[in-house]
Amino acid sequence: MTEIAVSLQDGESKAFPQGSPVAEIVKELLSSKQRKQTVAVRYNGELLDLSSSLGEDGTLEPISVYSETGQEILRHSTAHIMALAVKELYGDAVKVAIGPAIEDGFYYDFDREKPFSPDEFEQIEQKMAEIVNNRLPFHRREMSRDEAIARFEQHGETYKVELLSEMDTNTVSVYSHGSFVDLCRGPHVPDSSWLKVFKLLRVAGSYWRGDEKRQMLTRIYGTAFADKKELQQYLTRLEEARKRDHRRLGRQLGLFTIQDEVGPGLILWQPRGALLRRLIEDFWKDEHYRHGYQLLYTPHIARQDLWKTSGHLDFYGDNMYSAMEIDEVMYQLKPMNCPFHIGIYNADKHSYREFPIRWCELGTVYRYERTGALHGLMRVRGFTQDDAHIFCRPDQLEEEIFNILDFNLHILKTFGFAEYDVFLSTRPKKYVGSDEHWDLSTQALKQALEKKQLQYQIDPGEGVFYGPKIDIKIKDQLGRSWQCSTIQVDFNLPERFRMRYTGEDGGEHQPIMIHRALMGSLERFIGVLIEHYAGAFPLWMAPEQARIMNITDDQGEYCQQVYTQLRQRGIRIEQDVRNEKLNYKIREAQIMKIPYMLIVGQREKEEGTITVRKKDGQNLPPMTPDAFCDLVSAESNPRVA
Numbered sequence: 183m184t185e186i187a188v189s190l191q192d193g194e195s196k197a198f199p200q201g202s203p204v205a206e207i208v209k210e211l212l213s214s215k216q217r218k219q220t221v222a223v224r225y226n227g228e229l230l231d232l233s234s235s236l237g238e239d240g241t242l243e244p245i246s247v248y249s250e251t252g253q254e255i256l257r258h259s260t261a262h263i264m265a266l267a268v269k270e271l272y273g274d275a276v277k278v279a280i281g282p283a284i285e286d287g288f289y290y291d292f293d294r295e296k297p298f299s300p301d302e303f304e305q306i307e308q309k310m311a312e313i314v315n316n317r318l319p320f321h322r323r324e325m326s327r328d329e330a331i332a333r334f335e336q337h338g339e340t341y342k343v344e345l346l347s348e349m350d351t352n353t354v355s356v357y358s359h360g361s362f363v364d365l366c367r368g369p370h371v372p373d374s375s376w377l378k379v380f381k382l383l384r385v386a387g388s389y390w391r392g393d394e395k396r397q398m399l400t401r402i403y404g405t406a407f408a409d410k411k412e413l414q415q416y417l418t419r420l421e422e423a424r425k426r427d428h429r430r431l432g433r434q435l436g437l438f439t440i441q442d443e444v445g446p447g448l449i450l451w452q453p454r455g456a457l458l459r460r461l462i463e464d465f466w467k468d469e470h471y472r473h474g475y476q477l478l479y480t481p482h483i484a485r486q487d488l489w490k491t492s493g494h495l496d497f498y499g500d501n502m503y504s505a506m507e508i509d510e511v512m513y514q515l516k517p518m519n520c521p522f523h524i525g526i527y528n529a530d531k532h533s534y535r536e537f538p539i540r541w542c543e544l545g546t547v548y549r550y551e552r553t554g555a556l557h558g559l560m561r562v563r564g565f566t567q568d569d570a571h572i573f574c575r576p577d578q579l580e581e582e583i584f585n586i587l588d589f590n591l592h593i594l595k596t597f598g599f600a601e602y603d604v605f606l607s608t609r610p611k612k613y614v615g616s617d618e619h620w621d622l623s624t625q626a627l628k629q630a631l632e633k634k635q636l637q638y639q640i641d642p643g644e645g646v647f648y649g650p651k652i653d654i655k656i657k658d659q660l661g662r663s664w665q666c667s668t669i670q671v672d673f674n675l676p677e678r679f680r681m682r683y684t685g686e687d688g689g690e691h692q693p694i695m696i697h698r699a700l701m702g703s704l705e706r707f708i709g710v711l712i713e714h715y716a717g718a719f720p721l722w723m724a725p726e727q728a729r730i731m732n733i734t735d736d737q738g739e740y741c742q743q744v745y746t747q748l749r750q751r752g753i754r755i756e757q758d759v760r761n762e763k764l765n766y767k768i769r770e771a772q773i774m775k776i777p778y779m780l781i782v783g784q785r786e787k788e789e790g791t792i793t794v795r796k797k798d799g800q801n802l803p804p805m806t807p808d809a810f811c812d813l814v815s816a817e818s819n820p821r822v823a
Contacts, residue, residue, distance in 0.1 A: 187239045198236070205232040205372070212244055220244040221252045221376065222369040231322055231369040247376070247408045254283045259320065259371045260310075260380050260406040261288035266318075266362035267309035268292060268402075278364070279341040279390060279399055286416065287405035291388050293341070297400040303382040306402075314377050318359045320370040330354050330365065337363075341390065379413050380406040383420070387554065394552060419660055426660070428712035429558040435717050435774060437708075437725075438559065447556045447563030449705055454725040457754070459708065461723055463544055465596075465820055466568055466701075473589050475540040475570060480522035482546060486512040491678055492521045493614070497647050501549045519545035520672075520697060523571045524679045532683040534575060537693065538582055542570040544704065559709030566704040572696040573681075576622070579694055583630035583669060586698050587652070590667050593700045594656055596820050597723075598714060601657040604636050607644035614648055614674045623671035623694075624650040648674035658714040666707055670697040718775040718797065722818040724754065728778040728810075730792070731758040731767045740787040744780070744807050751811045755780075772797055780810070 188207055189195040198207055204223055212220060223230050226240040229251070245252045261281035268276055272294065281290030292298065325333075327346055333356075334342040342365050346354065357366045359374060371377065382404040390396040407413040424430075432438045437455030444450060451459060467477060486505050489495045494502065498517055505512040516522070523541055532539070546566045555561050574582050594602065606627055609620050627650055631638050638652075645651055654667035672695040675681075685691040701707035711719070721727055728748070732741045738759045745757045758767045764781065771779045781793040786804065794802040794810060805813075 186236060188236065189239075189241045191241060191243055200237055201235045203232070204230055204234050204236060204242075207236065207242065208232065208244065211242065216244055216246075219246045219248060219252075221247040221255050221371050224251075229369050231320070232372050233320075233322065234369075247371075253408070255369055256371060256376065256408065257288040257406045258283040258366075259374075260377045260404065261290050262320075262357065262359060262362065262364055262366070262370065263310050263313050263374055263377055263380075264288075264306065264382070264402065264404060265290050265292075265364065266313055266360055267306050269362055270360075271305065271309055274338060277339055277341060280345075281364070287383065287403060289401050289403045291390070291399040291401050293390075293397060293399050297387070298385050298402055300382075300385060307380070307382055310377075310380065313360065314374045316360075317373045317375040319373040320368075321358045322368055322370075323356050323358070324353055325356060327352055327354055330356060333363070334365070377406060379408065379410050380404060381413060381417065389552075389554060392552065392554075394554070423660055423662075423713070426713040426716045427558075428560075428709040431712050431717040432558070435712075437712070440558070445563070446553055447551055447561070449559065449562060449564070455708075457725040458719070458723065459704065461725070462704070462708065466544070466593075469589075469593065470542045470570070473540075473585075475542040478523060478526060478541050478543040480519055480526075480543060480545060481516070482548070483513045483515055484521065486514050488521050489514055489517075492518075492675060493648075493678060494518060494521075501551075503548055503550055515548040516545075517547050517549045519543055519547065519567060519569045520571060520675060520695075521679070524675060524681060524695075527573060527681060528679060532573075532693075534683055534685050534691070537683070538572050538574040538578055540570065540572050542568075545569050559705040559712075562703075562705050565706070568699055568701045568704060568707075570698045570700075572698065573676075573693040574696065575683075575691075576694060579623075579626045579671070579696075580629050580633075582696060583626055583652075583671075584633055586669050586696070587630060587634050587636070590654065590669070590698075590700050594654070594667070597711065598720065599656040599658075603655045603657070603663060604631065604638040605641040605644075605653045605655070606631065606638050607641040607646075607651045607653060609645050609650065610643045610647065612647055613645070615677075616673075619673040620650065623673070627652050627669070627671065646670055648672045656710070658710060659716075660713075664706075664710045666702040666710070667700050668698070668702065671695075672697055716775075718777075720818075720820075721777050721814065722820045724775075724777050726756055726774065726776050727754045727814060727818070728780055729756050729758055729771045729774075729776050730780040730782060731764065731771070733764050733781070733783040735759075735761065736784065737782045737787050741782050744782065744792060747807050748811060751808075753811060753814055768795070778810075778814075 184200040185197040186200050187195050187197055190211055196211060208217055208220055222232060222245040224243040224245060225236060247256055265278050265281055275294060277293040279291035279293065327349060331343055331346045345365065354365060355367060356363055357368060357370055382402060384403050386401045388399045388401040390399055405416060435454060436452050437458060438452055439450045441450060494517060502517050503515045505514045544566050546564060548564050551561055551563050572582050608624060649671040651668055651670040653665060655663040655665050657663055676692050676695050681693055682690045683693055730741050730745050732738055741757055741759050745755060748755045768779055777797055779795040781795060786792055791804040791806055792810060793804050
């Protein structure tokens with residue numbers, strides 16, 4: 183009998199008969215504790231079910247159910263169990279579409295005449311629990327594409343047939359458990375008994391394949407974990423996230439509104455939100471001036487030919503709005519600011535001595551996002567990029583990237599984000615430019631990250647079509663990641679627009695262009711800030727830093743005097759002199775997350791003071807209005823926040 187040598191990563195090796203099931207090998211090589219946690223394996227780099235057979239020598243890595251990959255397998259398997267439960271409950275009245283694992287959970291899309299509702303979750307979960315208790319095994323089978331099409335046609339699963347019809351392969355894999363069969367790469371857990379800890383969460387509408395012209399499906403979201411404690415912690419985080427939802431807080435705090443009459447994905451900033459935005463913008467502009475940038479302003483539309491030259495119509499046309507005719511010439515709303523900055527550059531001649539040139543703009547752009555993808559401030563159709571473009575010589579590239587990283591982390595820290603993940607995205611399949619330029623750019627980004635001593639992950643193939651990039655994903659108070667900052671190197675646009683400078687040798691050279699955004703989109707960043715701080719912004723960022731309130735009408739005139747005095751000193755203050763009880767006024771101010779409440783009674787009026795109460799209920803000793811101004815000034819410097 184032919185034998186194969188199976189090694190663990192630590193070097194231990196053992197011979198097994200060729201064709202031995204993974205489960206038997208795991209039983210021999212791993213400890214009892216490891217075996218209980220091993221949900222699948224990676225063999226010679228390939229993920230395999232425990233029921234798979236091994237036919238060659240190799241290295242085996244057990245996949246713990248508690249690992250990131252293990253949890254993904256667990257959740258994907260639970261999606262299949264949910265689909266089986268739905269089919270057993272509703273039969274042919276339901277067709278299944280797709281059901282992947284996603285971050286923190288899974289979903290499955292169903293086609294049903296009457297959409298599912300959360301009221302049906304209990305019944306579906308009970309059926310899932312029955313399936314789990316039956317220890318149904320997951321069976322993998324390879325079959326021809328034609329055989330698979332025939333099988334799914336027989337059962338009326340038209341969505342699976344469509345997917346199979348478009349596949350460029352002769353063989354596909356399917357998984358079955360009980361009566362349910364699904365097209366799937368796998369792997370899956372050995373049997374349903376691994377899937378005891380799950381919870382269905384919500385439903386949403388979803389167009390088949392994201393196409394608004396196709397069938398509307400019902401998407402059921404759920405989650406699954408290896409133990410109950412993890413599930414409970416996750417549900418607690420979900421509840422906290424619900425409380426911090428920027429859409430709810432945006433209404434409560436009077437920051438922004440979105441109205442159907444205006445259009446979905448278009449933000450109307452209310453006075454308090456507009457003031458918050460102004461504070462962020464002013465800080466952004468001041469910091470850019472300190473770091474050697476110059477401010478630009480550019481139009482909202484341009485001739486369509488500009489977008490042809492830039493390549494946006496070829497690579498980004500689906501995300502651009504339709505052209506409009508003006509004076510018999512076609513124009514389009516801008517999806518990017520880059521070509522305008524290049525136009526400003528090309529308006530003059532440049533010398534190598536001028537570099538680096540650092541230009542920045544808070545430029546509003548417009549991109550078509552599908553209605554189903556819109557989400558408050560996080561995904562909109564009109565938004566303001568904190569955009570910047572740096573033009574530099576090749577010998578300056580690495581240093582400029584390092585400086586941008588330094589500046590970027592300073593900005594994020596000031597806004598309260600100390601944790602983040604860094605990704606280096608490399609060349610995609612569809613790209614422009616020479617391999618030499620791509621290699622030069624990627625190496626410069628990599629060296630800048632290493633010089634900054636930042637840990638990073640390679641994100642293969644996720645660069646933009648014109649160059650590699652660094653992405654920084656910040657983490658909020660709940661540990662959620664948000665994509666904000668990006669640094670992109672571009673040789674393509676300088677070439678397309680024939681950008682030139684006179685070099686030290688007197689000849690013409692092409693500059694390198696760096697695209698850079700620190701916050702990404704101002705709208706999205708403010709949405710993240712709202713949820714990060716649960717609406718209780720730091721004092722320097724708070725739209726309303728203080729609210730003064732009287733105890734009785736006798737102090738109304740003194741309230742007005744203090745209000746005027748503080749406002750003239752630059753304090754962002756409002757007054758509440760309504761004929762209401764003090765506790766009611768305090769409660770309203772707390773709901774509005776106002777940092778300081780200034781209380782004025784008869785004693786304060788007579789002594790020319792104010793009683794200062796923090797939003798957490800702590801009372802400070804009475805002080806003069808000038809003393810309060812000094813306190814606020816000292817506390818509201820963003821650079822020491």
